[in-house]
Amino acid sequence: MTAPLIRIDTLSKRFQSGGGLFAKPRAMMAVRDVTLSIGKGEVLGVVGESGCGKSTLARLVLRLIEPSAGRVTFDGTEITALPPAALRKMRRRMSMVFQDPYSSLDPRHSLTEVLAEPFRVQGETLPPEQIPQMLEAVGLPATFAQSHPHQLSGGQRQRVGIARALALRPDFVVLDEPTASLDVSIQAQIIALLADLRDRLGLTYLFISHDLGLVRYFCDRIVVMYLGSVVEVLPDTRTAPRHPYTQALMASNFAPDPARRRMIEPLTGEIPSPFALPPGCAFATRCPRASDLCRQKAPALGGDAAHPVACFHPL
Amino acid sequence: MSALLDLDGVGVSIGRLALLEGISLTVERGQVLGLVGESGSGKSLTAMAAMGLLPLIGGRVTQGSVRFDGQDMAAMTEAQRRALRGGRIGFVTQNPMTALDPVQRIGEQVDVVSRLHLGLDRKAARARTLDLLTQLRIPEAAVVAEAWPHQLSGGMKQRIVIAMALAGDPDLIIADEPTTALDVTVQAQIIQILGNLVREKGVALLLITHDMGVVAQVCDRVAVLYAGRLAEEGPVRPLFAAPAHPYTAALIGCIPQDGMAKGSLTGIPGAVPSARAFPPGCRFHPRCARASDLCRSAPPPITPQGDGRVACHHPGAAR
Amino acid sequence: MIAPLRALRRPQGALAGLWLILVICAAILAPLLTPYAYDIQALPNAYQPASAAHWLGTDEFGRDLLTRLIYGARTSLSVSATAISISVLCGMVLGAAAAWFGGWLDRVVTMTVDLTWSFPEILIALILVAIIGPGTTGVMIAIAVAYLAQFTRLTRAQIMTLRGETFIEAARSLGAGNGHILFRHLLPNALAPVLVSAMLATGDAIILEATLGFFGLGAQPPVPSWGGMMSAGSALVFKAPWVIIFPGLAVAITVVAINLYGDALIGELDIRSRLRRDA
Numbered sequence: 001m002t003a004p005l006i007r008i009d010t011l012s013k014r015f016q017s018g019g020g021l022f023a024k025p026r027a028m029m030a031v032r033d034v035t036l037s038i039g040k041g042e043v044l045g046v047v048g049e050s051g052c053g054k055s056t057l058a059r060l061v062l063r064l065i066e067p068s069a070g071r072v073t074f075d076g077t078e079i080t081a082l083p084p085a086a087l088r089k090m091r092r093r094m095s096m097v098f099q100d101p102y103s104s105l106d107p108r109h110s111l112t113e114v115l116a117e118p119f120r121v122q123g124e125t126l127p128p129e130q131i132p133q134m135l136e137a138v139g140l141p142a143t144f145a146q147s148h149p150h151q152l153s154g155g156q157r158q159r160v161g162i163a164r165a166l167a168l169r170p171d172f173v174v175l176d177e178p179t180a181s182l183d184v185s186i187q188a189q190i191i192a193l194l195a196d197l198r199d200r201l202g203l204t205y206l207f208i209s210h211d212l213g214l215v216r217y218f219c220d221r222i223v224v225m226y227l228g229s230v231v232e233v234l235p236d237t238r239t240a241p242r243h244p245y246t247q248a249l250m251a252s253n254f255a256p257d258p259a260r261r262r263m264i265e266p267l268t269g270e271i272p273s274p275f276a277l278p279p280g281c282a283f284a285t286r287c288p289r290a291s292d293l294c295r296q297k298a299p300a301l302g303g304d305a306a307h308p309v310a311c312f313h314p315l
Numbered sequence: 316m317s318a319l320l321d322l323d324g325v326g327v328s329i330g331r332l333a334l335l336e337g338i339s340l341t342v343e344r345g346q347v348l349g350l351v352g353e354s355g356s357g358k359s360l361t362a363m364a365a366m367g368l369l370p371l372i373g374g375r376v377t378q379g380s381v382r383f384d385g386q387d388m389a390a391m392t393e394a395q396r397r398a399l400r401g402g403r404i405g406f407v408t409q410n411p412m413t414a415l416d417p418v419q420r421i422g423e424q425v426d427v428v429s430r431l432h433l434g435l436d437r438k439a440a441r442a443r444t445l446d447l448l449t450q451l452r453i454p455e456a457a458v459v460a461e462a463w464p465h466q467l468s469g470g471m472k473q474r475i476v477i478a479m480a481l482a483g484d485p486d487l488i489i490a491d492e493p494t495t496a497l498d499v500t501v502q503a504q505i506i507q508i509l510g511n512l513v514r515e516k517g518v519a520l521l522l523i524t525h526d527m528g529v530v531a532q533v534c535d536r537v538a539v540l541y542a543g544r545l546a547e548e549g550p551v552r553p554l555f556a557a558p559a560h561p562y563t564a565a566l567i568g569c570i571p572q573d574g575m576a577k578g579s580l581t582g583i584p585g586a587v588p589s590a591r592a593f594p595p596g597c598r599f600h601p602r603c604a605r606a607s608d609l610c611r612s613a614p615p616p617i618t619p620q621g622d623g624r625v626a627c628h629h630p631g632a633a634r
Numbered sequence: 635m636i637a638p639l640r641a642l643r644r645p646q647g648a649l650a651g652l653w654l655i656l657v658i659c660a661a662i663l664a665p666l667l668t669p670y671a672y673d674i675q676a677l678p679n680a681y682q683p684a685s686a687a688h689w690l691g692t693d694e695f696g697r698d699l700l701t702r703l704i705y706g707a708r709t710s711l712s713v714s715a716t717a718i719s720i721s722v723l724c725g726m727v728l729g730a731a732a733a734w735f736g737g738w739l740d741r742v743v744t745m746t747v748d749l750t751w752s753f754p755e756i757l758i759a760l761i762l763v764a765i766i767g768p769g770t771t772g773v774m775i776a777i778a779v780a781y782l783a784q785f786t787r788l789t790r791a792q793i794m795t796l797r798g799e800t801f802i803e804a805a806r807s808l809g810a811g812n813g814h815i816l817f818r819h820l821l822p823n824a825l826a827p828v829l830v831s832a833m834l835a836t837g838d839a840i841i842l843e844a845t846l847g848f849f850g851l852g853a854q855p856p857v858p859s860w861g862g863m864m865s866a867g868s869a870l871v872f873k874a875p876w877v878i879i880f881p882g883l884a885v886a887i888t889v890v891a892i893n894l895y896g897d898a899l900i901g902e903l904d905i906r907s908r909l910r911r912d913a
Contacts (some may be wrong), residue, residue: 020555049498064807082809091809093882108822117818118808153586164804183353184525188569188582195578210499213528217571217580252503254528256570258552266504268452270468 002077004037005172005204006061010034010300011070014058018276019311028274030056032228034070035301040171043198043205045219047212047249051274052225054208058176061206062096063087070183074172094120095165098178101157105149111135111160112145118167126167138163139193166197174206179214191218212253224249227282229298235306242307242314244287281312289313318343319487319519320365324379327357327364329372332590335360337617338545339624340538342487345517347510349534349551350567351524355587356540358523360371361410362491364520366404367396384486402432403482405518407490411472411497415464421475422460426531428482447478470501477508487519488512494529506533523622527570531555536623539563542588542598544614549623559630561603597628605629640902647898650891657888660706668701673856681874683805691876694866703880709859710885713770713841713852718778722832724778730821732786733793734812743786751783755838759846768851776846777839785872788831793825826903830896836890844885860885 013031018024022281031053038044046054061064061072063079071080079090095118098104105114115134116126138159149157158178165173179187195218198205207249208213215222222234224246232243241247251264254315272278281298284290293312303312318341342348352358363369364376367388381388383404388396400406408414415424425447426440435443441460448456451474462537464472473493475529480488490509494502498548509532513520524530530537531551538548539560547560565583585602588594597615600606607628615626640648642665655675660667676696684691690699750758760774766772797804797820805815822888840860847861848868859883867878 049500051637064803080510088809088811091326091807096804096807098800098804100800104804106801106805106819106823117805117810121805121810123813154339155586157369161804164808183587184527184569185583186586189578189584190582191571192578192581212499213571213573216573217575218579248500251711252499254506254525254526254532254533255572256555256567257572258531258555264503264507266507267500269454269471270501 005040005042005075006038006206007062007073008034008036009071009073010058011057012068013053013060013065014068026275028277030274031060031067034230035262036223036230036233036280038172038204038206040204041198041202041205042221043207044217045207045222047209047215047222048223048225049210049249049271051227051271053174053228054225055208057225058096058174058206058208059216062091062094062174064096088121092118092168093170094172094174095168095170097158097161097165097178099180101154101161101181105157106159107149110146110148111140113166114160115167118164122168134163134167137166137197139189153236154182155189155286158182158190161189162193162197166201169201170203174205174208176208177210177234178207180210186228187214194218213255227271227277229282229310230301230308230309231283233301233308239307240315242303242309243311244285244289244313244315247298247315249253281310318382320521322365322379323382324589325364325376325381325579326363326378327369327374328377328584329374333377333543334374334590335364335543338364338540339617340548341547342462342519342521344486344519344534345513347513347520347521347522347534349524349530349537350529350539350540351530351537353525353566353587355542355589357543358525358540359491361402361540362406362489362521362523365489366400366406367391368400398432401428402483403477403486405483405485405488405526407473407476407488407493409495411469411476415472419464419551419579421462421464421467422462425460425475425478425482426480428480432483440490443482444478447481448475451478452504453478467532469497470504473501473505474508475573475612477505481512485518487521489523491523492525495523495524495526502529509533527567530592539566543590544594544598544616545624545626546599547620547623547625547627549621553621554623557631559625560599560627561605561631562599564631565602597626638899638902641895642899644901646894647902650894650898651893653887654895657707657884657891658711660704661711664704664708668698668704671700672696672697672705672858679694681870683874683876685723690880691874693863693877694874699876702863703860703884706858706860706863706881707884707888709770709847709853709857710843710861713774713843713859714777714836717774717843718781718832718839719837720774721778721781721835722785722828725782726789726821726824726828728782729789729791729817730793730824731784733790733797734816740790744790747783747786750779751787755780755842756845759842760849760851763834763846763851768854770853770857773846773852775844777842780842783830783837784831784835788828789824792827793820796820796823798820830900830903833896833899834893837889837896840885840889840892844881852894881912885911 011031011034012029013028015030016025016027018026034057034152046114048054048055063072067080071078074094079087082090112131115131119126131145135142135144140156140159179190182190197203207215208220216237223230224232224243226245232241232246241250248267272285278285280295284294291303299312301308303309320342322338322340324337325335326333338361346404350358350361365381369375376389383399395425422441422444425444428434429440429443438499444460445456453459455472469633474599477529497505506529511519522534535552536549537551537554538546539546540561541562546562547554555567558567569582570582583602587599594601598613600610609628615628617624617626620630642651679692679696680694682688682692690700690703693699728743732740758780762776762779763772766775775805800820802815805819840841842851847859848865852861853859863881864878869876
């Protein structure tokens with residue numbers, strides 16, 4: 001079996017907030033002990049709700065923020081140990097598409113300058129004849145080359161963001177909720193574009209989203225996160241969930257089909273504050289299957305290697 | 316008995332821009348009408364028209380009428396309309412983070428509604444508030460009533476907003492994207508609460524959303540808006556099973572579903588037109604696979620379709 | 635077309651821009667435009683009202699008022715513009731450094747700059763001129779220091795806001811270093827509001843310069859300045875009112891013109907209002 005393209009080992013990130021003369025600083029683990037691998041050509045989905053740490057994980061994988069512990073290995077090189085110059089060169093091979101198309105482009109730069117920036121940072125220049133091709137590859141007309149972001153719609157801006165991420169022909173792209181700010185009809189266009197680009201350019205994707213339906217459609221494997229930890233890794237999109245939280249997520253994802261209306265038993269309670277996590281399993285406060293064991297000890301991710309679950313009473 | 320809310324051929328303009336045209340829909344007691352559309356479709360504007368709040372954004376009704384329980388809202392005085400809002404018509408806004416006054420405690424904000432619209436005194440209003448919070452499954456209602464908005468999460472805040480909408484004992488609730496800003500598991504809870512309200516109390520619910528999944532889950536009837544016009548309207552099951560308007564069909568097809576083959580999600584080419592540049596004829600024609608010369612020149616009339624209506628020159632299979 | 639030129643298309647921008655261009659050209663071409671020298675006295679001709687020989691009359695020393703007005707424009711404009719330019723440059727450097735490095739540097743810069751801000755500009759100017767001595771150099775430094783706080787704070791605020799923007803994070807994800815981000819993203823985006831603020835401050839600075847000149851602290855005689863002329867004219871209000879009126883009008887109209895042009899420029903730089911107008 002070929003080695004995975006990305007290996008993430010016990011990655012953790014701790015954030016501190018508050019503190020001052022009269023208050024003690026509080027700390028929370030945005031990402032705790034995450035171990036994953038991503039194979040070449042794979043589309044790995046990471047799904048979860050607010051506070052689950054998926055956006056932080058995305059940034060840790062690209063080392064846009066420094067981890068508190070753990071390491072990330074890209075194609076055999078440990079990027080968490082690289083010095084700045086080497087890291088910059090490594091960034092040719094991995095890039096990111098951001099969630100908000102309205103603020104991810106510098107309003108003062110024309111599209112040509114946006115596309116030229118990745119080259120400039122690497123000390124190269126963008127050959128002008130390449131620009132029309134870069135724009136057309138993401139479905140934008142070449143005439144947009146001198147336009148500025150405010151002249152484009154949200155969907156068009158997101159296409160520019162994708163073109164920028166692909167400018168240096170990376171191997172790996174992290175997609176941080178790339179369609180969350182877009183209308184559903186535009187979302188579908190962008191997803192189709194991403195799928196097409198992945199096939200043509202042999203890309204590997206890390207796809208972050210809160211939309212489980214979208215992740216199940218687009219991704220090969222699915223990682224489910226809750227309050228900073230991985231609770232389940234589904235080996236494919238057809239396998240039934242074993243973690244109660246994953247099941248709740250699936251149940252909350254209403255199908256656009258009244259024939260499949262269901263009487264759901266919604267989760268009680270709210271997501272606890274990450275600054276004041278209860279001992280034991282973080283999900284125990286809301287879990288219909290929680291027992292005393294769950295409230296005392298935090299379950300580790302284990303079980304079947306192909307379908308690990310972090311639960312004492314999996315389904 | 317006449318419908319509780321009846322919009323008949325409503326047109327709305329802001330300045331010189333005609334943003335809504337020919338909107339006709341009704342909401343009955345004990346029924347949930349879903350108003351669906353993407354951004355720029357005019358759904359929020361429709362909600363504002365239904366509550367007589369258009370002057371707030373510089374808009375006005377240019378055609379048609381808005382009737383609440385048989386009475387024309389345009390014929391009422393502003394004082395009468397104000398008595399309706401918060402009283403017989405409750406409103407749930409989109410963003411719970413900004414819907415509550417940050418410098419007033421939760422309890423007071425809910426109390427004021429029942430004091431104003433039901434004439435309750437302080438003690439009775441507070442008792443009603445606590446009762447409402449408990450009904451909405453808010454734990455430790457008395458503690459929450461003394462809390463400040465910033466101490467609550469988004470899901471809790473939205474429940475408070477619903478409590479405020481209920482405090483005036485409404486016959487109609489208008490909810491404008493009530494769950495868009497919330498996590499999906501919290502959304503399920505809120506949708507469940509709203510559905511139960513309709514069933515148990517017999518209130519009418521106008522639910523505005525862009526999420527077809529939510530519509531399928533909780534609505535009885537659906538109205539689909541596109542670029543300021545009604546595309547299709549009808550009971551929920553036939554509309555999803557056999558959508559008559561190509562936009563409805565395309566919109567449903569944009570949503571990833573279980574069992575969908577990879578690559579089958581294509582989206583709708585083009586984008587929603589801006590109000591400054593609506594296409595002539597049918598506004599959907601530039602993006603429609605079925606568009607003909609007729610579509611490009613003449614706006615489609617609204618024709619009956621089964622137990623509903625559709626505005627299309629070439630509607631799909633009859634239901 | 636760049637924003638300053640586009641601003642001329644708006645009606646208030648056109649009118650204001652016309653006056654400003656007129657004043658600037660007059661100041662630059664002063665020796666060519668003026669029939670007289672500004673410092674040659676001709677006492678028999680003193681206190682003359684407007685006539686064919688002297689379009690604006692003469693002052694208490696018989697000097698042609700129009701000539702002195704045009705040379706006075708040189709003084710006022712050059713002193714204010716230079717002072718503000720120095721202030722902007724220093725302010726941007728300090729503000730960017732404070733925002734970028736944060737920590738104790740930020741605290742020191744902010745506190746120092748706030749100290750100057752808590753004094754009225756005229757007071758700071760007077761104190762500095764008292765230390766440095768009267769004359770244009772002193773006035774320039776005084777004005778530069780008086781307005782430093784404004785540009786430092788503005789730049790700092792702009793950069794702190796911009797740092798959180800997604801396009802900065804995007805640049806980092808491409809491997810951009812601090813220099814690239816500062817010079818290609820932060821400063822250009824922060825520049826526009828600072829430049830507009832500088833423009834409006836130039837108007838204030840002209841008034842400040844005139845005020846200092848009024849107290850005899852600015853350009854020393856016989857070099858004319860609008861403030862100095864007004865000071866001399868204040869004693870002659872009933873005898874030869876034109877001596878104070880014309881420089882006063884010159885200051886007023888120029889400052890109003892700067893503000894109007896600045897408004898037009900803001901309109902052109904603000905992307906959203908441009909779209910509204912173009913739509």
